[in-house]
Amino acid sequence: MGTYRNKGNKATKEGFGEGILEAARRNKNVVGIGADITHSVNLSLFAAAFPERYISLGIAEQNCMGAAAGLALSGKIPVFPTYAVFSAMRTTDFVRISVCYNNLHVVIGGGHAGISVGPDGATHQALEDVAIMRVMPNMTVLSPCDSTQARKAAIAAVEQIEGPVYIRFGRAPAPNFTPASLEFIPGKAQIMKEGSDISIIATGVLVWEALQAAKILRKEGINARVINLHTIKPLDKETILDAARETGRIITVEEHQKMGGMGSAVAEFLAASHPVPIHFIGVDDRFGESGQPGELMKKYRLNASAISREARYLLSPDQEPPEL
Amino acid sequence: MDTEKLSETSRDIRIDIIRSLSKAGSGHLGGSLGMADVFTILYFHVLNHRPEEPDWPERDRMVLSAGHIAPVLYATLAHAGYFPKAELMTLRQLGSRLQGHPGRDHRLPGLELSAGSLGQGFPVAVGMALAGKMDKRPWKVYCVAGDGELQEGSMWEAAMAGGFHKLDNLTLIIDRNGVQIEGHTEDVMDLEPLTDKWTAFGWHVINCDGHNHTDLIHAFDEVDTIKGRPSVIIATTKMGKGVRSIEDNYRWHGKPPSKEETEDFITQIKES
Numbered sequence: 221m222g223t224y225r226n227k228g229n230k231a232t233k234e235g236f237g238e239g240i241l242e243a244a245r246r247n248k249n250v251v252g253i254g255a256d257i258t259h260s261v262n263l264s265l266f267a268a269a270f271p272e273r274y275i276s277l278g279i280a281e282q283n284c285m286g287a288a289a290g291l292a293l294s295g296k297i298p299v300f301p302t303y304a305v306f307s308a309m310r311t312t313d314f315v316r317i318s319v320c321y322n323n324l325h326v327v328i329g330g331g332h333a334g335i336s337v338g339p340d341g342a343t344h345q346a347l348e349d350v351a352i353m354r355v356m357p358n359m360t361v362l363s364p365c366d367s368t369q370a371r372k373a374a375i376a377a378v379e380q381i382e383g384p385v386y387i388r389f390g391r392a393p394a395p396n397f398t399p400a401s402l403e404f405i406p407g408k409a410q411i412m413k414e415g416s417d418i419s420i421i422a423t424g425v426l427v428w429e430a431l432q433a434a435k436i437l438r439k440e441g442i443n444a445r446v447i448n449l450h451t452i453k454p455l456d457k458e459t460i461l462d463a464a465r466e467t468g469r470i471i472t473v474e475e476h477q478k479m480g481g482m483g484s485a486v487a488e489f490l491a492a493s494h495p496v497p498i499h500f501i502g503v504d505d506r507f508g509e510s511g512q513p514g515e516l517m518k519k520y521r522l523n524a525s526a527i528s529r530e531a532r533y534l535l536s537p538d539q540e541p542p543e544l
Numbered sequence: 545m546d547t548e549k550l551s552e553t554s555r556d557i558r559i560d561i562i563r564s565l566s567k568a569g570s571g572h573l574g575g576s577l578g579m580a581d582v583f584t585i586l587y588f589h590v591l592n593h594r595p596e597e598p599d600w601p602e603r604d605r606m607v608l609s610a611g612h613i614a615p616v617l618y619a620t621l622a623h624a625g626y627f628p629k630a631e632l633m634t635l636r637q638l639g640s641r642l643q644g645h646p647g648r649d650h651r652l653p654g655l656e657l658s659a660g661s662l663g664q665g666f667p668v669a670v671g672m673a674l675a676g677k678m679d680k681r682p683w684k685v686y687c688v689a690g691d692g693e694l695q696e697g698s699m700w701e702a703a704m705a706g707g708f709h710k711l712d713n714l715t716l717i718i719d720r721n722g723v724q725i726e727g728h729t730e731d732v733m734d735l736e737p738l739t740d741k742w743t744a745f746g747w748h749v750i751n752c753d754g755h756n757h758t759d760l761i762h763a764f765d766e767v768d769t770i771k772g773r774p775s776v777i778i779a780t781t782k783m784g785k786g787v788r789s790i791e792d793n794y795r796w797h798g799k800p801p802s803k804e805e806t807e808d809f810i811t812q813i814k815e816s
Contacts, residue, residue, distance in 0.1 A: 277705050278704070280698075293668070313661050313664070314664055317664055318657075318659075
């Protein structure tokens with residue numbers, strides 16, 4: 221893998237909507253469920269193209285999730301995106317029983333994920349959704365790193381995955397940098413940059429920040445490997461194990477609570493297979509707040525400088541720890 | 545099936561419910577006995593289904609939302625020929641296809657949905673009915689819910705959706721036994737005026753005696769004449785129906801009969 225160029229900022233929700241539209245063009249069984257924020261989660265592209273396959277169910281997420289299960293039981297491939305705070309939390313019991321226990325192919329979209337939602341504040345910033353979704357048996361959890369990848373992930377969610385799938389995406393425009401040729405294989409992590417001193421395992425829009433951190437570190441003589449863990453469940457154990465064995469130190473980076481998220485998934489696996497020091501970058505057991513996305517990412521230490529600081533500290537523990 | 549045979553079938557289903565719960569040593573007796581007549585009419589008169597071909601795509605769907613009364617569903621499915629009646633005696637045991645609350649992962653023929661967390665099966669039934677409408681299929685969706693279950697907010701989300709989308713291929717049957725775990729519904733959280741509520745949500749409402757087979761058949765016949773809106777049958781039932789010594793007693797919501805009670809209850813069923 222070479223260097224990546226930002227082709228222009230684009231929210232991952234854009235790619236999600238484009239991917240669903242494309243998958244729906246290829247498969248007439250794809251149906252969409254709207255909960256009053258169809259435009260906001262970019263299902264509106266699908267709804268405009270296939271009004272006869274779009275179902276408005278209003279601000280009633282529990283019923284939406286149950287109905288999605290019923291549609292899946294009747295030969296449809298339902299796509300139900302809403303804000304992640306609702307699709308993962310308002311409806312949790314419906315996800316668990318109606319969707320996951322019945323093991324149904326429902327494509328659940330978690331929009332407005334992470335703190336980069338911005339001015340809407342803590343109520344709408346999902347920082348717990350990955351933790352909840354990944355503990356559900358049968359569930360696949362996807363967290364694409366940019367809009368281009370979100371498009372591919374949405375198509376894969378419809379066409380390649382058989383059971384329940386949760387796909388996480390964000391609202392704020394973010395660097396769109398992966399090449400169109402980069403294949404998206406669910407469950408197969410991508411080594412975005414080779415490196416031997418330390419591994420930075422990132423997910424979602426913070427993969428870009430991890431790459432920027434690796435650039436900063438490179439100038440200091442630190443050769444960091446950057447892994448895009450776009451599938452949080454099932455975990456790509458092989459790639460993670462190689463990273464632990466070959467670099468000996470790991471930093472996980474996610475726009476999510478440290479507890480229970482992607483970093484926890486990596487740590488659970490490595491603790492039992494090949495324990496190495498792991499540092500976690502994420503939100504530290506607190507709620508978010510209003511602010512511009514960039515301001516919040518800085519305040520909550522979810523950017524390249526925070527990642528590079530953490531890497532220096534992990535490599536030289538006698539240094540002062542990064543301030544919290 | 546003639547009326548005499550229907551009565552005989554619901555009596556036999558009740559006896560099998562008692563025996564399977566007695567063997568299991570746990571489970572929900574009262575509600576299961578109370579719905580034996582509704583299930584008999586559904587599976588032996590109303591549903592267009594093929595027990596020998598459980599996944600027949602054109603079958604009517606019957607979704608049990610109140611998963612805790614699974615024993616009546618299982619006993620009815622066995623009597624309808626979906627699986628051997630002897631399997632009823634494996635209820636709630638390790639490795640059984642008859643889970644305490646219905647679980648499709650155990651592949652029981654005829655079981656449409658894993659359910660048991662109240663307020664979920666009905667939204668799923670709405671989704672099935674939406675799919676049937678979208679594909680213009682003639683099959684229908686029936687859903688059985690408890691009256692206490694109507695205290696779940698999701699039931700009213702689904703009710704709103706059913707009325708709004710004019711799902712005349714969907715029928716909800718409410719087990720109106722008036723009791724829930726802690727007592728009478730009007731003391732725990734009153735549901736009345738129930739008919740007015742459903743009417744306001746755009747549903748055609750039919751009240752009937754949930755133990756009178758003729759009344760039930762008329763109710764389902766009436767449903768077939770209703771176009772442009774979904775129907776709800778509010779079936780008045782008695783928890784524990786058929787065993788006079790426990791009828792209407794909410795303490796029998798969630799317990800099985802002891803060994804001594806088992807034979808006494810079966811005798812009462814036979815004499816009722």
